[in-house]
Amino acid sequence: MASVKLPYTILNAFTTTRESGNPAAVVPLPAPAAPPTELSTDDLLGLFPSDDCLLSVAKHFGLPMTAFPVPLPSSKSEPGLTTSIGPTPSYALRWFHPDGEAPLCGHATLALSSYLFESLGGVKHLRYLTRYHGEVSALLVSDPFDSGREVVALDFPELRGFQTVPKGSERYAEIMSSIKRASEGWKEDEVVNVEESETYVLVELASGADLKAIKIDPARLDAISPKQFLLTQLADPARSPAHIHSRVFGTAPGHSYEDTATGSAHCALIPYYLTAAFSRLCAAHPTAAFSTTSTASTGGTYVPSGDDPLDPLASTLKVSQLSARGGTMSVQWRKPEGRDEVQNGRGPRMGSQAEEDNK
Template sequence: MQLFQVDAFTSTLFSGNPAAVVPLESWLPDATLQAIAAENNLSETAYLVPAGPASWELRWFTPAAEVPLCGHATLASAHVLFEILGAQAPALTFHTRWSGDLVVERDGARLAMRLPRRRTMPVDQADVAASVLGLRPRETFVVPVQDDETLLAVFASEAEVRDLTPDLAAMRRIDARGVLVTAPGTQADFVSRYFAPKYGIDEDPVTGSAHCALVPFWAERLNKTDFIARQLSKRGGELHCRLEEDRVVVAGRAVLYLSGEIHLPS
C-alpha cells in the first residue's frame, strides 16, 4: 500500500504537523488500521477510500485510538489527492463517521477546509487546569466532542502559553480527553497549544480541529470573523481561519516529506 507523510500547516519541511496518508481501495480491519497508525507513531494517520466522483471516505487514527475529527490530516489528505494523485476537481468531499461531510478546496496557495463549528461552555475547573499545567488560567471552558470533553484554559498572554510545562502524567488522570490552552497573540490574533496524552499525543504540533472551537470563541472576544492563528508547539504552525454561520474555515499550506510503501503480511 502507498503511504505519504505530509507536513501540514506549513510550507517548510520539518515544521507544522506531520500526518501519514494511506489511500486504500477498501477498508482494512480496524485492528490493522490501528496497528499501522501505532507503527507510524505520528499524531494522526489518515485513511482514504474512494466513495464517488471527487469524494472519499476518511478516517483518522492516533497511535492509540480513532478520533472523530482531525484537521491537519484532512489537509494532508487533500494535498496528497490534489498534488500527488492528480485529483482534478475544484473541491474534494470527505465523508466522515462523526463529523459529517468535510469539503476542501484551493484557496490561492493554501487549501481551505470547511470544518464543523464547536461550542464552548464555561466551567469552574481552574484548579484542575492549574494542577496539570502548573499555572492557573484566567478562565476555563469545556468543548464537548463525541461523548467526551476537551478542557479549554484561557490565559492572559502569549508568553504564558509558550512557557507552560504541563504534567503529562497528571493530565492522563483527569476526566478531559485533552487540554487546549489559548491566549491573545502578539503577531497573530490568538495562539494555542494542545495536549492529549490519553490519545498517545503528549503535545500536538498543530491542531486544526481545535480551531473549530477557538475561532468562534475568539470571534466573540475580538469582534471579528477572520483570523491568523499560531500554535506554539516546538514545530509550530500557522492557520488562516474564518468563521461562517455553521462552519469554521481553516486554511493552510502543506508539503510532502516522504512517500513509500507499507508491506503487510498476506
C-alpha cells in the same frame, strides 16, 4: 491473509517547512469492487480493512495520525457538487493514531487534501464522508491575507456548546488545581477566562503570559481528562503576526499528548473568540477587519450581515500554535452555516513509498 504493500506519503501540515508543523501519513486504499448504493455508517465501515489492520498500520508509522481514504465513484457526488472538470472526487475517510481511531483530525485531512490536489491535478474541491462527523470538504482557495497565494481550506463543522466556569466555583478550583499539579511556570493570576463543553476545557490567558514556556504533563490533568485541554491567549500585534496563540493537549487515559498543530480544535477556539471573547479580541487588534466592521459595535459579538455579507477577513483569524514544532493557520467562522474553514498552504512531503522503493 497475505500481506499487501500499500502506497503511502508522509506530509507536514500547517507549515511550509520540514522542521515545523504536524506530520501525517496518507495511505490510499483501493476502491471497493462493488460500492453500496447508499452509504450508511455500517456501509462506510465495510469499505475499509478491519480496525485491527488500520491500527497496525498507524502503529507502524508511529506518527500523530494516519489518514485512510477510500475512493468512491463519481456518481456518489451529490447534485451541484461539481468542479470545472466534472463531479467532485469523493472519498470515505477514517483517521487512526497509534492508540486507536480519531473521530476527526484536521492536520491529517489537510495533509491528505494537499496530496490529492497535487495527485489529481485541476481539481478544486474534494468531498469526504466520515464516520462521526458526516461530510467534510476541502477546497483550493485564495489566501484571504495574500490573494496571490493558493491555500487548502477544510470545511469542518463548528464546535461550540461552551459554558463559562465561574471564578470561585468548585469546578474552577478543580481545574486550576489540576493544571497547577501538572505544570511548571503556571501562574493562575494570568487566567482571563475558563470555559467548558462536553469535549473541551478552554483556558484563556492574558496576552502577556509566556504561553510557549509553560510546561504541562497532560497525563496529570486528572480534573480535565478525558477532554481536550485548550490553552490560548490573544496575540500581541507588536510581537506576533497572529491574532491568537494556542496550545492543545489530549488528556485521555493511555493517550495523553500535546497536539503539534491541529485544525479541529480551532473549530472551537475561533467561534469562542468571535463571541465570548470578541470585545477583548477587538481591543487587542483594533485595526483588524473584524474590529473595523460595523458589527463590532453590536454588543461585543461578531454578527454577520445577511443582506450585505461581510468581507471574509471580518470572520477570519490568524493562529499560531505554540507547540515545540509549532504550526500556523487561518480559520474563518461561517456563522450562518455553522461551519469553520481551516486554511493553510500545501505542506511539504516528508517521504513516500516511491522514494523508499527508489533507495
